[in-house]
Amino acid sequence: MLFKVEMTVNIPPDMPVTTATEIKAKEKAYSQALQQEGKWRHIWRVAGLYSNVSIFDVKDADELHEILMGLPLYPYMDIQVDALCRHPSSIRNDDK
């Protein structure tokens, strides 16, 4: 199943910079491992915001939930999830 996920990061202003830097490094490694596995198919920065729009390709909503709960930045994120279906005009075989 494909899901569009929008993540907005709100790091508390009083978090020490070293702590924030460590969490961001863990987040990057976590994200890149899932991208290598093909589960985190795309990630884009939303211009002008500390937000990303991502496409996940996972078995079901339960798997997506586990992935999102495991994000190192999860405690500092607002997350919106939308389930995606194949568009009838799509020419891509992997849009399902």
Ligand SMILES: O=C(O)CC1=CCC(=O)O1
């Ligand atoms: O910077 C972000 O948008 C949060 C994030 C998600 C995966 C990653 O590497 O950073």
